[in-house]
Amino acid sequence: MTQYFVFLVLGIGAGTIYAGLALGLVVQFKASGVLNLSHGAVAMIAAYQYDELRKTGNLVLPWIGLPHTVHIADGLAIVPAMAIVLTLTAGLGLAIHQLVFHPLRHAPALAKVVASVGLMLVLQALVIAQFGVGYGRQPGGLLPAQPVHVFGTAVPRDRLFLAAITVGMAVIVWGLFRFSWFGLATRAAAESDRGAQLIGLRPKRYAAACWAASSVLAGLFGILIAPITSLDPVKFTLFIVPALAAALIGRLTLVSLATIGGLALGMTQSELLFLTTKKWFPEWARSGAVDLVPFVAIVLALFIAGRRLPVRGAAAGAEPMRSLRTADRPRTTFVWLGAGLGALLVLQGAYRLALVQTFIGVILLLSLVVLVGYVGQISLAQAAFAGTGGFLLSRLADGHGVPFPLAPLLAAACAAVVGCVVGIPALRVRGVQLAVVTLAGAIAVEQVVFKNPTIAGGELGAKVPDASFLGLDLGARTGDAQPSIAFGVTCLVVVGLLALMVGNIRRSSLGRRMLAVRSNERAAAAIGIDVVKVKVGAFAISSFIAGVGGAMTGYSQSSLSAQSFTVYVGISLLATAYLAGITSVSGAFVGGILINGGLLATFAGEKLSLGKYYLLISGVAVLVTAVLNPEGITAAVTARVQSLGGSKRRGKAVASRVPPLIADRLGVPQQG
Amino acid sequence: MTDLPAARLDVRGLVAGYEGAALVRGVDISVGPGEVVSLFGANGAGKTTTLAAIAGLIRPTAGTVHLDGQPLTRLPASEVVRRGLALVPEDRCLFSQLSVVENLRVAARRVGGDVDVAFARFPALEPLRRRAVGVLSGGEQQMVAIARALVMRPRVLLIDELSLGLAPMIVRDLLLAVRALADESDVAVLLVEQHVRLALDVIDRGYVLRQGSITVSGSAAQLRQQTDLLADSYLGTSVTA
Ligand SMILES: Nc1ncnc2c1ncn2[C@@H]1O[C@H](COP(=O)(O)OP(=O)(O)OP(=O)(O)O)[C@@H](O)[C@H]1O
Ligand SMILES: [Mg+2]
Numbered sequence: 079m080t081q082y083f084v085f086l087v088l089g090i091g092a093g094t095i096y097a098g099l100a101l102g103l104v105v106q107f108k109a110s111g112v113l114n115l116s117h118g119a120v121a122m123i124a125a126y127q128y129d130e131l132r133k134t135g136n137l138v139l140p141w142i143g144l145p146h147t148v149h150i151a152d153g154l155a156i157v158p159a160m161a162i163v164l165t166l167t168a169g170l171g172l173a174i175h176q177l178v179f180h181p182l183r184h185a186p187a188l189a190k191v192v193a194s195v196g197l198m199l200v201l202q203a204l205v206i207a208q209f210g211v212g213y214g215r216q217p218g219g220l221l222p223a224q225p226v227h228v229f230g231t232a233v234p235r236d237r238l239f240l241a242a243i244t245v246g247m248a249v250i251v252w253g254l255f256r257f258s259w260f261g262l263a264t265r266a267a268a269e270s271d272r273g274a275q276l277i278g279l280r281p282k283r284y285a286a287a288c289w290a291a292s293s294v295l296a297g298l299f300g301i302l303i304a305p306i307t308s309l310d311p312v313k314f315t316l317f318i319v320p321a322l323a324a325a326l327i328g329r330l331t332l333v334s335l336a337t338i339g340g341l342a343l344g345m346t347q348s349e350l351l352f353l354t355t356k357k358w359f360p361e362w363a364r365s366g367a368v369d370l371v372p373f374v375a376i377v378l379a380l381f382i383a384g385r386r387l388p389v390r391g392a393a394a395g396a397e398p399m400r401s402l403r404t405a406d407r408p409r410t411t412f413v414w415l416g417a418g419l420g421a422l423l424v425l426q427g428a429y430r431l432a433l434v435q436t437f438i439g440v441i442l443l444l445s446l447v448v449l450v451g452y453v454g455q456i457s458l459a460q461a462a463f464a465g466t467g468g469f470l471l472s473r474l475a476d477g478h479g480v481p482f483p484l485a486p487l488l489a490a491a492c493a494a495v496v497g498c499v500v501g502i503p504a505l506r507v508r509g510v511q512l513a514v515v516t517l518a519g520a521i522a523v524e525q526v527v528f529k530n531p532t533i534a535g536g537e538l539g540a541k542v543p544d545a546s547f548l549g550l551d552l553g554a555r556t557g558d559a560q561p562s563i564a565f566g567v568t569c570l571v572v573v574g575l576l577a578l579m580v581g582n583i584r585r586s587s588l589g590r591r592m593l594a595v596r597s598n599e600r601a602a603a604a605i606g607i608d609v610v611k612v613k614v615g616a617f618a619i620s621s622f623i624a625g626v627g628g629a630m631t632g633y634s635q636s637s638l639s640a641q642s643f644t645v646y647v648g649i650s651l652l653a654t655a656y657l658a659g660i661t662s663v664s665g666a667f668v669g670g671i672l673i674n675g676g677l678l679a680t681f682a683g684e685k686l687s688l689g690k691y692y693l694l695i696s697g698v699a700v701l702v703t704a705v706l707n708p709e710g711i712t713a714a715v716t717a718r719v720q721s722l723g724g725s726k727r728r729g730k731a732v733a734s735r736v737p738p739l740i741a742d743r744l745g746v747p748q749q750g
Numbered sequence: 751m752t753d754l755p756a757a758r759l760d761v762r763g764l765v766a767g768y769e770g771a772a773l774v775r776g777v778d779i780s781v782g783p784g785e786v787v788s789l790f791g792a793n794g795a796g797k798t799t800t801l802a803a804i805a806g807l808i809r810p811t812a813g814t815v816h817l818d819g820q821p822l823t824r825l826p827a828s829e830v831v832r833r834g835l836a837l838v839p840e841d842r843c844l845f846s847q848l849s850v851v852e853n854l855r856v857a858a859r860r861v862g863g864d865v866d867v868a869f870a871r872f873p874a875l876e877p878l879r880r881r882a883v884g885v886l887s888g889g890e891q892q893m894v895a896i897a898r899a900l901v902m903r904p905r906v907l908l909i910d911e912l913s914l915g916l917a918p919m920i921v922r923d924l925l926l927a928v929r930a931l932a933d934e935s936d937v938a939v940l941l942v943e944q945h946v947r948l949a950l951d952v953i954d955r956g957y958v959l960r961q962g963s964i965t966v967s968g969s970a971a972q973l974r975q976q977t978d979l980l981a982d983s984y985l986g987t988s989v990t991a
């Protein structure tokens with residue numbers, strides 16, 4: 079019995095960071111109506127900075143190339159280190175607001191999601207590049223941890239301090255919003271930009287203050303919790319997911335429920351962790367059980383409170399239709415394929431490997447063109463669909479000897495079924511909230527399935543035998559030039575078939591229905607389009623394509639590991655697709671070149687020795703694109719070419735930049 | 751250029767529009783202390799644009815705006831209101847999730863936080879103090895919108911579409927309330943009103959805006975004489991209330 083209690087108390091540790099981040103998410107949502115997926119990364123970078131200051135006295139600056147550390151003092155004490163870091167974190171919060179979320183305040187949900195995951199990738203890449211390889215950093219303890227007896231059971235004292243600090247902060251935030259004039263003005267400014275101006279407030283200031291404050295909170299909790307969780311750029315960033323669950327439990331507005339939710343999630347996870355060590359707990363269910371908790375919480379919160387969740391900003395109305403006026407012509411696709419074939423014959427060694435990665439990347443990105451580009455459903459889970467295809471391929475081909483074209487097709491078909499299941503939440507939630515569900519789902523699948531030794535082969539990985547077709551050996555590692563030309567051609571054929579299919583969908587009546595759903599679900603339903611069918615169908619097609627991509631990944635490596643399909647792969651896919659242009663087949667080809675491990679990354683690594691910074695640079699590119707040029711590179715180039723050609727189709731471009739007065743009239747930035 | 755008597759609000763040669771297109775082309779308006787002046791015009795004539803330009807919501811491309819001789823031209827809206835000019839916009843821009851008293855309090859803070867003047871002026875709001883503004887009726891919301899402007903103790907009050915969506919009975923009450931306000935507190939009122947007949951009963955003077963320019967102006971009595979001209983300015987819309 080006492081053990082159960084101990085684990086419950088231990089869970090306050092993780093619960094604190096969940097609650098602390100959720101608190102910030104609620105404040106940011108109240109102030110600007112956005113869900114900032116990079117909030118966990120803000121906590122992480124603060125915790126790293128603090129640890130560095132305490133251990134070496136060095137301040138780490140965010141640029142590359144120039145010297146990036148400044149020595150402040152040896153062995154900086156707790157208070158000055160804390161003061162420096164929290165001041166910097168406040169500045170970071172202000173910068174994020176000023177440079178990213180304020181400019182995007184009237185942007186469609188997709189741009190906001192991409193900007194926040196771009197920011198997340200940037201902060202993470204920054205930590206990896208600037209703080210050296212940060213895995214397994216163990217900051218020294220901050221709070222006294224000697225055991226204390228509660229109900230006759232010894233528990234670590236620091237958990238009680240943490241609980242007290244969390245509740246204290248929550249009470250302060252709640253009181254500020256409830257009773258202070260600042261809180262009143264913030265609520266007013268968040269509700270109506272113009273209303274605030276007309277009573278002499280500068281609405282931006284209140285939002286900025288909220289961003290600074292919430293970032294300071296994130297930094298504080300990051301620092302407090304790092305000694306317990308240890309520091310790791312991958313894990314720490316993902317604290318955002320349980321934090322989002324907590325914030326959703328608080329319906330994005332209730333400080334009290336969000337805080338309680340965060341603490342409860344941490345304690346539930348800890349208790350569950352203890353239970354998985356019990357003999358009676360089924361072996362196969364041990365892996366990732368803990369990561370299911372936030373996912374289940376998010377789904378429940380969205381489904382139970384779904385209708386009552388405030389939907390703000392553009393998410394409430396129609397997604398503007400952008401860069402969809404021209405469908406991809408098959409001719410363009412053939413030009414890309416020809417270029418791919420030429421490259422395959424010319425390139426060798428690392429570049430040919432990169433080319434194959436690019437081909438596979440194109441497949442994965444095509445899956446996003448259908449789902450996000452055509453239907454506007456934001457998914458961060460494409461890597462999970464791909465992994466489903468990949469691991470099933472291993473089962474079918476290695477386990478049951480199913481031959482080449484059949485095995486990957488079957489695997490992809492199963493991925494399509496999984497896609498349909500994931501598509502079900504999309505029937506009720508949309509925009510940023512759908513992104514959150516798919517993010518949590520992707521983590522759950524990664525932890526529960528891909529990392530599960532009883533399912534996915536564990537440390538050794540899942541084996542995938544070489545493919546052969548009509549007596550031809552298509553194996554990637556056949557012959558001395560690896561990957562082989564035969565395998566490259568196989569990939570290219572698959573790319574070609576899928577690209578033509580995706581282009582065809584756009585021109586078909588299904589495509590028109592998809593665009594109708596994307597531009598306005600209600601209007602689409604009103605003209606007799608079966609929105610449910612279109613959405614679920616899009617998820618099925620998209621995850622089928624992703625499943626094929628995963629299968630090709632499987633063939634390209636002899637053994638598959640969860641590493642190929644982490645949640646970050648899914649996040650980068652969405653970010654890359656957006657960067658390259660998510661609405662067109664050509665965008666998918668451009669994206670394949672940009673993808674991590676693809677042609678450009680290899681070129682940057684080999685020729686410019688920028689390999690270490692590729693993630694950082696591409697993250698910044700995503701962020702800048704989302705803020706400055708919400709249509710992506712391909713659309714920008716197309717527009718430039720069109721304007722050179724003298725075409726005067728500027729109407730749509732203007733529409734995406736409506737001045738606030740019109741936007742107000744259309745009811746875009748306000749809620750009813 | 752000081753041939754006119756010192757006006758509380760003095761607008762000269764105002765040019766404004768959206769995305770470069772001038773919709774308001776050289777408008778002159780002046781309103782004295784305690785005066786109630788109306789701006790008439792057909793839909794799309796540029797009334798809202800004129801008020802938005804005066805209040806700093808959009809930047810005029812030419813012309814000047816003065817309040818008691820102090821320049822307001824091209825200041826942002828939040829600054830204009832601090833200098834004593836309040837606008838009740840067409841769509842009201844209330845904080846709908848905040849209660850009535852919160853809406854007033856957040857506006858009144860800069861001038862001492864007294865919201866009682868508003869309840870004295872609009873006693874009907876008293877029982878609704880704690881009600882969220884979003885659930886109030888249109889007429890009640892309009893009262894809150896005017897009250898919110900009032901608690902800032904403006905010297906100039908601009909009201910766009912005082913009667914938008916309201917029944918004529920309520921319009922008359924609101925107009926009378928505005929008249930009383932001007933008489934008692936010396937504030938200069940410039941309002942846009944579609945119910946011309948009702949408005950002519952309470953205003954001192956009026957301007958008629960047609961395609962961005964003032965075509966007719968004069969005292970209420972003079973305008974009443976020229977109802978046919980007024981009707982013409984409405985491009986076919988009848989003058990009847
Ligand atoms: N935000 C905006 N962007 C572009 N054009 C606008 C905008 N707001 C108004 N307009 C245009 O400016 C012109 C004048 O509009 P305005 O709102 O000033 O007219 P109004 O006289 O107030 O009309 P109403 O009686 O219908 O309120 C109209 O043709 C309108 O279409
Ligand atoms: Mg108007």
